Amino acid sequence: xxxxxxxxxxxxxxxxxxxxxxxxxxxxxxxxxxxxxxxxxxxxxxxxxxxxxxxxxxxxxxxxxxxxxxxxxxxxxxxxxxxxxxxxxxxxxxxxxxxxxxxxxxxxxxxxxxxxxxxxxxxxxxxxxxxxxxxxxxxxxxxxxxxxxxxxxxxxxxxxxxxxxxxxxxxxxxxxxxxxxxxxxxxxxxxxxxxxxxxxxxxxxxxxxxxxxxxxxxxxxxxxxxxxxxxxxxxxxxxxxxxxxxxxxxxxxxxxxxxxxxxxxxxxxxxxxxxxxxxxxxxxxxxxxxxxxxxxxxxxxx
Amino acid sequence: xxxxxxxxxxxxxxxxxxxxxxxxxxxxxxxxxxxxxxxxxxxxxxxxxxxxxxxxxxxxxxxxxxxxxxxxxxxxxxxxxxxxxxxxxxxxxxxxxxxxxxxxxxxxxxxxxxxxxxxxxxxxxxxxxxxxxxxxxxxxxxxxxxxxxxxxxxxxxxxxxxxxxxxxxxxxxxxxxxxxxxxxxxxxxxxxxxxxxxxxxxxxxxxxxxxxxxxxxxxxxxxxxxxxxxxxxxxxxxxxxxxxxxxxxxxxxxxxxxxxxxxxxxxxxxxxxxxxxxxxxxxxxxxxxxxxxxxxxxxxxx
Numbered sequence: 001x002x003x004x005x006x007x008x009x010x011x012x013x014x015x016x017x018x019x020x021x022x023x024x025x026x027x028x029x030x031x032x033x034x035x036x037x038x039x040x041x042x043x044x045x046x047x048x049x050x051x052x053x054x055x056x057x058x059x060x061x062x063x064x065x066x067x068x069x070x071x072x073x074x075x076x077x078x079x080x081x082x083x084x085x086x087x088x089x090x091x092x093x094x095x096x097x098x099x100x101x102x103x104x105x106x107x108x109x110x111x112x113x114x115x116x117x118x119x120x121x122x123x124x125x126x127x128x129x130x131x132x133x134x135x136x137x138x139x140x141x142x143x144x145x146x147x148x149x150x151x152x153x154x155x156x157x158x159x160x161x162x163x164x165x166x167x168x169x170x171x172x173x174x175x176x177x178x179x180x181x182x183x184x185x186x187x188x189x190x191x192x193x194x195x196x197x198x199x200x201x202x203x204x205x206x207x208x209x210x211x212x213x214x215x216x217x218x219x220x221x222x223x224x225x226x227x228x229x230x231x232x233x234x235x236x237x238x239x240x241x242x243x244x245x246x247x248x249x250x251x252x253x254x255x256x257x258x259x260x261x262x263x264x265x266x267x268x269x270x271x272x273x274x275x276x277x278x279x280x281x282x283x284x285x286x287x288x289x290x291x292x293x294x295x296x297x298x299x300x301x302x
Numbered sequence: 303x304x305x306x307x308x309x310x311x312x313x314x315x316x317x318x319x320x321x322x323x324x325x326x327x328x329x330x331x332x333x334x335x336x337x338x339x340x341x342x343x344x345x346x347x348x349x350x351x352x353x354x355x356x357x358x359x360x361x362x363x364x365x366x367x368x369x370x371x372x373x374x375x376x377x378x379x380x381x382x383x384x385x386x387x388x389x390x391x392x393x394x395x396x397x398x399x400x401x402x403x404x405x406x407x408x409x410x411x412x413x414x415x416x417x418x419x420x421x422x423x424x425x426x427x428x429x430x431x432x433x434x435x436x437x438x439x440x441x442x443x444x445x446x447x448x449x450x451x452x453x454x455x456x457x458x459x460x461x462x463x464x465x466x467x468x469x470x471x472x473x474x475x476x477x478x479x480x481x482x483x484x485x486x487x488x489x490x491x492x493x494x495x496x497x498x499x500x501x502x503x504x505x506x507x508x509x510x511x512x513x514x515x516x517x518x519x520x521x522x523x524x525x526x527x528x529x530x531x532x533x534x535x536x537x538x539x540x541x542x543x544x545x546x547x548x549x550x551x552x553x554x555x556x557x558x559x560x561x562x563x564x565x566x567x568x569x570x571x572x573x574x575x576x577x578x579x580x581x582x583x584x585x586x587x588x589x590x591x592x593x594x595x596x597x598x599x600x601x602x603x604x
Contacts, residue, residue, distance in 0.1 A: 113527075119504070120523040121516075150519060167515040168482065175477040180470065202421070203511065210550025212511040213469040213543065214423075217452060221422040225415075241515065248512025 006302050009292035012071035021057050026293035038076050046077040058103045064301040065106040069125040072108040082113035088160040089298040114163050126152050129260050132291025143253035146260050153249045167245045185223035192232035199239020200272045204247035242272045255279035308604050311594035314373035323359050328595035340378050348379040360405045366603040367408040371427040374410040384415035390462040391600040416465050428454045431562050434593025445555035448562050455551045469547045487525035494534030501541020502574045506549035544574045557581035
């Protein structure tokens with residue numbers, strides 16, 4: 001067992017840059033984080049940013065660098081085109097993109113695309129977390145939920161990602177709270193389990209897609225009539241959207257659905273899922289490390 | 303038949319002030335419009351604004367003034383509390399609020415509230431349009447659609463408003479376009495009937511309330527994959543939301559649903575409704591005039 005550096009893994013997203021220095025066993029030797037997401041990199045100077053952030057790790061010699069996230073999008077450094085589902089490790093490896101960088105070989109994990117009912121969907125970054133979770137759990141099949149700005153429900157079978165669905169839950173929550181009349185009745189928000197639970201119940205109730213448009217107005221009337229205190233309305237809105245999301249997604253997935261998220265968000269989803277009869281299991285957020293290691297191995301980088 | 307002024311009718315909303323000088327037959331003798339909605343009136347100086355706008359009409363003597371809209375809300379001049387459904391003309395009249403104004407007697411039409419499945423809904427201003435439409439058409443029952451920022455579907459029976467549902471369609475469209483990732487792919491929008499129709503079809507397809515959250519993300523992928531040209535994505539989004547709204551609301555209403563809206567908006571809804579097999583009839587937008595006249599008569603003001 002060696003503690004010698006073997007791989008640099010970089011999660012380079014829209015807002016943040018996160019790098020890990022790993023040894024051959026996937027242990028974290030060092031880490032760097034900076035608010036230098038791709039939107040904060042001026043003039044395409046990705047190589048300069050990377051050199052500044054991980055340069056010291058490369059002082060002792062070349063190391064393979066494996067990246068995932070929006071760095072591989074059209075707005076990133078080098079586009080790593082989406083690989084189509086079903087996609088296994090070998091498909092990811094075959095679609096790795098190479099970025100020009102003098103001090104190291106830099107590979108970028110492609111995102112995935114899928115199609116259902118004539119409509120496309122995409123993930124970018126979450127594929128690395130899912131392959132990491134499969135490896136960490138030692139399983140080949142299962143369902144994964146990666147909630148957030150864009151909530152992703154991913155299904156794996158026989159070691160391949162076979163499909164997924166994106167819900168704009170987090171982003172719609174923020175847009176509704178900050179840029180519609182609903183926010184006017186939410187001056188000082190405080191957490192409210194009760195309001196969240198009522199939201200989940202109302203959001204998951206039967207109805208068509210358009211019912212969400214009327215239930216959103218119901219957040220306003222719940223405030224107007226004092227059904228829910230103003231400071232709890234944001235949690236009611238959150239529950240409404242998360243309840244609708246889970247009720248729509250759950251039938252296509254087998255329990256337990258594995259949730260990969262920060263602690264607070266994972267607890268919100270766990271509570272809502274439990275209310276709606278869906279068994280979930282919250283995974284440690286660091287399963288992305290196993291993803292980098294697994295992909296790097298399959299690619300022969302380590 | 304006299305052309306003598308008999309009534310001042312004021313539609314005083316959030317953003318705009320619109321006043322009509324009517325004769326005893328409901329004919330419009332004069333009109334005033336100003337961007338002096340209730341949010342633009344500083345320090346509660348509603349009486350000053352009203353005097354400035356309609357003062358000249360009162361030079362020849364006192365006239366009754368009848369107002370509707372947000373001027374009767376908690377943020378307005380005097381609160382005219384919501385009357386409960388079922389609500390007929392006599393219920394509106396009984397709930398008229400009186401505002402303090404030296405030069406004339408000022409009455410404010412109350413909004414309406416309803417309750418379904420334990421949740422409240424409200425309208426304020428639309429009740430006057432609906433009673434005007436009933437009077438203008440000479441009917442006692444029917445369904446009305448008043449689309450816009452908040453789209454209202456209103457059902458009348460035996461001369462009373464018996465229920466209604468609000469959809470946040472217009473406001474959610476604006477929030478999604480202007481404040482989410484969806485707007486990034488919509489640099490220069492141009493009208494596209496084709497994209498709108500595809501949106502209606504996708505928005506009205508079967509699914510649960512949460513399906514709207516994934517279909518919204520589909521606006522992004524439709525742009526990413528070139529399924530719909532960038533300049534047509536806004537119309538696709540509009541169709542998606544309007545299609546979802548109509549599919550959800552239509553089953554609770556009898557055709558023809560009467561649409562009260564500006565020309566362009568009414569045509570969008572007419573096209574979408576026709577696609578979805580719902581017969582609609584677009585009413586002239588000035589049916590609100592008949593509403594003021596009908597309510598004023600019932601109140602003995604004219």
